[in-house]
Amino acid sequence: MDTIIVGGGAIGLAVAWRAAEAGLAVTVVDPRPGRGATWAAAGMLAPVTEAHYGEGALLDLALESSRRWPSFAAELTEATGRDLCYRECGTVSVARNPDDNAALDELFAFQQRLGLDVQRLSGREVRSLEPALSPRVRGGILVVGDHQVDNRALVGALRAAAEAAGVTVRRERVTAVRMDSGGVQGGVRRDGEEGVDRGERGDRVEGVELANGEVLTASQVVLAAGAHSGQIGGVPPTALPSVRPVKGQLLHLRGPAPLATHNIRGLDVYIVPRADGRVVVGATVEELGFDIRVTAGAVHELLREAWTLLPGIAELELVEATAGLRPGSPDNAPLLGQTQVDGLLLATGHYRNGILLTPVTADGLAQALTGGPAEVIAACSPRRFTPAGALA
Numbered sequence: 001m002d003t004i005i006v007g008g009g010a011i012g013l014a015v016a017w018r019a020a021e022a023g024l025a026v027t028v029v030d031p032r033p034g035r036g037a038t039w040a041a042a043g044m045l046a047p048v049t050e051a052h053y054g055e056g057a058l059l060d061l062a063l064e065s066s067r068r069w070p071s072f073a074a075e076l077t078e079a080t081g082r083d084l085c086y087r088e089c090g091t092v093s094v095a096r097n098p099d100d101n102a103a104l105d106e107l108f109a110f111q112q113r114l115g116l117d118v119q120r121l122s123g124r125e126v127r128s129l130e131p132a133l134s135p136r137v138r139g140g141i142l143v144v145g146d147h148q149v150d151n152r153a154l155v156g157a158l159r160a161a162a163e164a165a166g167v168t169v170r171r172e173r174v175t176a177v178r179m180d181s182g183g184v185q186g187g188v189r190r191d192g193e194e195g196v197d198r199g200e201r202g203d204r205v206e207g208v209e210l211a212n213g214e215v216l217t218a219s220q221v222v223l224a225a226g227a228h229s230g231q232i233g234g235v236p237p238t239a240l241p242s243v244r245p246v247k248g249q250l251l252h253l254r255g256p257a258p259l260a261t262h263n264i265r266g267l268d269v270y271i272v273p274r275a276d277g278r279v280v281v282g283a284t285v286e287e288l289g290f291d292i293r294v295t296a297g298a299v300h301e302l303l304r305e306a307w308t309l310l311p312g313i314a315e316l317e318l319v320e321a322t323a324g325l326r327p328g329s330p331d332n333a334p335l336l337g338q339t340q341v342d343g344l345l346l347a348t349g350h351y352r353n354g355i356l357l358t359p360v361t362a363d364g365l366a367q368a369l370t371g372g373p374a375e376v377i378a379a380c381s382p383r384r385f386t387p388a389g390a391l392a
């Protein structure tokens with residue numbers, strides 16, 4: 001029986017690729033594959049720079065995915081002949097002023113307590129590392145292990161690799177997951193846990209309904225539709241992913257030569273310079289529902305913050321301003337693996353780390369789909385949000 005993946009972004013396509021390689025018959029359904037949050041990402045692979053208080057499980061997963069990136073990128077290039085512009089460039093967080101520098105002191109102490117590979121730099125050291133930085137920059141933190149990839153090249157390569165491995169990509173919209181209740185009461189789920197009487201006893205997935213009325217049957221369905229994953233009909237309430245859209249606006253610029261070699265992180269902006277002179281500047285963090293309008297205020301602020309750090313930004317061509325919706329979860333970590341409903345899995349809620357977490361998500365979900373232990377994603381089980389009294 002088939003596996004259907006709802007969502008054709010980096011996550012959905014990478015899961016599809018790995019699952020097809022593992023021998024499953026896979027269909028990806030997405031009205032605009034690769035054009036959601038993946039398209040609006042910057043491609044920073046920065047588990048250490050983006051580490052936050054109280055997010056230990058997420059940090060472990062992010063570091064594991066970061067370790068998988070070199071072989072993942074090499075395998076994808078080998079499979080497709082495409083260059084992903086994966087670059088082991090390192091990332092430097094920089095301070096515009098003494099207040100920022102004090103914040104970097106705190107951040108550095110936190111990163112050191114976690115045993116992360118970080119180096120504190122003076123203003124002079126950081127400017128000698130990146131000469132285009134403003135002379136006002138007061139100091140920095142260098143993370144040699146935080147890198148970048150071209151997210152748009154990535155999703156193109158993932159689609160090509162998935163299709164070459166036998167995945168079918170359907171440009172349709174899934175409106176609902178179909179459940180087979182089968183009149184079964186007192187069922188035992190595939191994982192051996194007994195059900196409880198919440199109207200889902202014995203339920204299992206049997207496929208999806210498309211906006212054109214078509215029904216696709218499948219023994220397993222993975223919801224990988226980013227911020228839209230909680231909007232799909234037919235999903236029993238205990239399995240419905242608690243994801244919300246978190247808008248991010250960002251800019252694409254272009255110059256004749258790279259403005260910097262490292263990713264540059266300010267307190268309110270990040271700058272991702274590609275090797276060919278392109279630069280991505282991001283990103284706002286806005287809780288406005290499903291709104292993807294680009295606003296003049298956001299463009300102004302992103303340019304101002306980026307210019308404060310790297311004045312040479314002013315000379316670049318402004319190529320594009322875009323917005324996307326990160327799938328936010330209640331604890332900022334993704335929801336990965338089997339839900340309470342037999343055959344229904346999640347690969348969503350990646351919030352700010354979708355591109356970084358693509359390799360580990362793909363490997364973990366492929367294991368879960370083929371009945372493996374999927375230990376690498378165990379800490380991110382969707383069941384951690386199961387309401388009291390429901391199946392857990």
Ligand code: GLY
Pocket residue numbers: 044248282283326351352353
């Ligand atoms: N990964 C950075 C962002 O979500 O803006």
